[in-house]
Amino acid sequence: MAGNSFGKLFKLTTFGESHGQAIGGIIDGCPAGIKLDLEKIQTELNRRKPGQSAIVTQRKEPDTVEFYSGTFEGETTGTPIGFVIKNANQKSKDYSHIKDTYRPSHADYTYDEKYGVRDYRGGGRSSARETACRVVAGAVAKQFLKDIQFNAYTASVGKIELDKNIKELDFSLIETNAVRCPDPASAEKMEDYIKQIRKEGDTVGGTVQCVIRNMPKGLGEPVFDKLHAELGKAMLSINAVKGFEYGSGFEGTKMKGSEHNDLFNEDGSTKTNLSGGIQGGISNGMDIYFNVAFKPVATIMQKQETINKQGENVEMQGKGRHDPCVVPRAVPIVEAMAALVIADYLLQNKSSKI
Amino acid sequence: MAGNSFGKLFKLTTFGESHGQAIGGIIDGCPAGIKLDLEKIQTELNRRKPGQSAIVTQRKEPDTVEFYSGTFEGETTGTPIGFVIKNANQKSKDYSHIKDTYRPSHADYTYDEKYGVRDYRGGGRSSARETACRVVAGAVAKQFLKDIQFNAYTASVGKIELDKNIKELDFSLIETNAVRCPDPASAEKMEDYIKQIRKEGDTVGGTVQCVIRNMPKGLGEPVFDKLHAELGKAMLSINAVKGFEYGSGFEGTKMKGSEHNDLFNEDGSTKTNLSGGIQGGISNGMDIYFNVAFKPVATIMQKQETINKQGENVEMQGKGRHDPCVVPRAVPIVEAMAALVIADYLLQNKSSKI
């Protein structure tokens, strides 16, 4: 139960600390017969990579994924896909200052409480570096789900919001700017704001929105494993996430039933989609959309009071190269987790009727 | 994987349609040696019961739980606890009008897509009646967790919000009003609003907030099974839920790191608690708090256009006795699911170190 696996039939298990020798994972349950384009997987991984633009951490990590098993002559064989991403820079020189110190709003204190021991270098297992493995597995899932489209993008940075309806958005613009916002005007404001925040030695939060198109009907399990419940868990398991809402979300709580109900067209589609593509926990074929809230990164380049292992007050200041805002690099992670969820439910659904 | 189980070590599996003979469940993994007060469990169940006040559905369902196993001489034995709640009123006369009709924003259409067949009486398995079993299991979990306090309450109904800080609230007032809001002034406004909505034949959404006190440190598993990820899944699995946020939540995305970080006191507690009692997915001993968004009930007493199985346009109108707002009866369900999550992680945590 140690919590390093995700999914039931399409299952990812990951390992690795940020400053160990390598991180990696095993994808178990990927069906046989899928042609895998390995370059596409590396491309997805590059979207998450440090150093890719001026508004993310400037750490140098090549993040090259090596596949060790599970494919033969370019095709999946149904056996587990093992992969490894070597850690380029394992020297721990930058982390001696946090060896005995608990960084505020990090996982240092809680890991020590839970395990009694901790790899303090770069956050160890609690580092967001682990999410690189999710992106690899998500990229494999996407190739399995080839007709289903996953479009995540930055919907807000701090108080700057993408103020457009989903229908107005052109998803082909997402990768045209460093902040990954499909609205160029908003993107520019967000980017400027992130740069300003970084100058202050501070950080800021934001939200990612994700739209899943071409969804098959009938995915999701009733009661505890509702499709949106698992999507919610998937998103909340990403570092720094504080909230999840789908369809009408928190705004929907203010509406009346007569306003909120999605009336049917004759073909079973609905005139509105406040349900967010899921009814009773099961996909209805309409677009799924949801929002994910990311808090501001806890590591700031300003002095902060904190305590050490001995419970003494000490002062600390972030060192090294950190993201002023996690949201642009979180976009591919959100997509990856969404793809893992949908892949798993697609396989699960094969046993729902004879 | 059919999704009718929740939890790994403290596990609930439920069965039952709203208009079958009975609903029930099995609690597996409850440790031996817990004195069980069965009346307290029934009391919890009564908090969820239809007909308990003027602002909830007036259906008559006694909802009496019978325990069949797992205890001996008043104590749990470590063996599975089987229980059953008989369905009082199994006659289906009220449901003939929906036999072939898909109610808007219900699970009728998606169940048919998934299974090809469906018990259409009262929503069948998709009925919120299933949550009665969760309340039973949650009440058992609470007795196992006796020092940990679960306080859920209505935080908003439509646009009427409980406008007080958690610290100002007196949780002993929650059960003093039908709407289950610890602030009597807000409660009155909410109650009036629900009555008005009901007169309109309409429904309205709302939010439940939950505060967990006396939390042990170290609960939660890193990476995929973070404590808040599982809490989120638990809440999102409740009927009508559209969103979940904990700690600073969606509001926290607008903050800077320098504002958001929770600085430590010397004893490891924190001066602020925007983390919501969870850091890196693991409890830090501070209060856990979170919000759950409920959409307006889909069944309204107004005429609506819809379609039938044949894809023809038909008109329908809700019959029978339904909740104008699900939130007051959802309060004990939120508490129950929270207790199930914490019980499970308490057991899981026993294997984190030697």
Added chain:
Amino acid sequence: MAGNSFGKLFKLTTFGESHGQAIGGIIDGCPAGIKLDLEKIQTELNRRKPGQSAIVTQRKEPDTVEFYSGTFEGETTGTPIGFVIKNANQKSKDYSHIKDTYRPSHADYTYDEKYGVRDYRGGGRSSARETACRVVAGAVAKQFLKDIQFNAYTASVGKIELDKNIKELDFSLIETNAVRCPDPASAEKMEDYIKQIRKEGDTVGGTVQCVIRNMPKGLGEPVFDKLHAELGKAMLSINAVKGFEYGSGFEGTKMKGSEHNDLFNEDGSTKTNLSGGIQGGISNGMDIYFNVAFKPVATIMQKQETINKQGENVEMQGKGRHDPCVVPRAVPIVEAMAALVIADYLLQNKSSKI
């Protein structure tokens, strides 16, 4: 993990002590659209029932199964099937003599060591009464697997063996005698021997053989979840089982590869079947066959030395009505567990290729 569930996609969870109010279970994951013949299920249950013949326990237990959910108009709906078997005779008068006494080779001592508390009446949860629930679920699985035939029968009682090759057996004779042996001559000897053993106040062991015909190819998962590994676990989980072998089994260890290999026919079938229908953990379409070893029942009607909770030597003697040989009633349990395993793997296999 409390071990009261079996299966992953076609999953049974059971509850109930022998002297509680009821035993029962939940079958989760049975696909929608299966016509269920409830009488056939009761018939299977009757094959396991006490009092059915002169050579089994003479206890009176009606063992009537009641279904509470999961079917609608005679068909499964894909939702969980909840069922209950009431315990007819819950009076505990016969068990006061074992309240503080540990019966030799029973589970009394180990349950106390594990849980610190125990329902001592009739073995509580460790009673073979629990297997009634397995027979119910297995009977449902059989109806799902309608073309696959499960034939279990008594292959030995003590040293009396059914000395015929599987191919010579006429399975239609299994139910023609009380001992459930398809060879009438052997059956008579076995029955006489069991009667003699009972007169001595003693018990005896035996073996059950099971043959599965019309197996689909490709069932079983590689590596840890090989088809025979799960069949083995299923059988070893039945009360009193001490061993499992399939295909050539323990005898096969004495053979050479040149004798043991099953050569192919052109259609993929094999000329011999020492593999027992499974190669590399995956079914090859040939008949699956295996043997299950049952030890002699531990409760004997003779005086035995033992100890009590206080570690004092005491003398005890079995009371009541017990089976002199468990094998005849174990036959339907073996079939049921085999059916549960095959049903689960049939569903799992749906996700092995695109």
Added chain:
Amino acid sequence: MAGNSFGKLFKLTTFGESHGQAIGGIIDGCPAGIKLDLEKIQTELNRRKPGQSAIVTQRKEPDTVEFYSGTFEGETTGTPIGFVIKNANQKSKDYSHIKDTYRPSHADYTYDEKYGVRDYRGGGRSSARETACRVVAGAVAKQFLKDIQFNAYTASVGKIELDKNIKELDFSLIETNAVRCPDPASAEKMEDYIKQIRKEGDTVGGTVQCVIRNMPKGLGEPVFDKLHAELGKAMLSINAVKGFEYGSGFEGTKMKGSEHNDLFNEDGSTKTNLSGGIQGGISNGMDIYFNVAFKPVATIMQKQETINKQGENVEMQGKGRHDPCVVPRAVPIVEAMAALVIADYLLQNKSSKI
């Protein structure tokens, strides 16, 4: 469900084909705070290695394990332990003759039926090479379980049996001969026989016996997850295994209850141990012992008739370097799987009472 994971709380997931780039695994759930001696792990792996003696395959595989995560300063941290064993010789030249040919009693045919595609080089995923990962994980488990002793050894080769009672055996002699039998006289006979069989271009089966000493009481879960049921599954999941029995096993079926019952000593230990250390599925603190049946290796150096993918009759003959008897190298695998089972149940048992 793809079957490449074993264990629930102490969980191993493996990947890798025999002729891919590497095999490896992830151990998830190993508690924090265990000092790991990595050399000891390599030593265990060397016991399984090809080429170690004259009676095993002469393939050259260095089998060096590299650890990538999960330890810090020599101690486990509670995070997943990722490891990799590179495949030294990935060239596939030796396997072209089996590309389209189904080897008798191998997994070639069934893998093709299941997946529709297969890495035919050296058996791919069905190769016993995968068990190297089990030995690594088992060696970690042994260090966690340091007081519990696992002693497996060869108990028979073909018809040559180790004809001594467990109590007479000196386990320190196991590693003094190539066949791994603690009785030197039997070992010599076995070794001679294996050499003779190899000369014939044939193979032979055998059995491994395992004794677990210093067992804690109370391990094992009632009903489906009985300790011996999981041990049985673990053993049956090893390549070439056809049977499992524990305690009195198949011989016990011939006994009477009055002979078979284990009477108690005052301290709760038993005078005899036909129960094999497990009663009602739960350990009672006595030694656990069991037998595992291995069939003769299917690859023989003699000509055999077989078929190819097109269903045509073809003739084939094993090439390369194969084991004439799998048993000597299976000994450490049996120990490893036993250690994984016990580690898992030790963790599970922590939640059995308050």
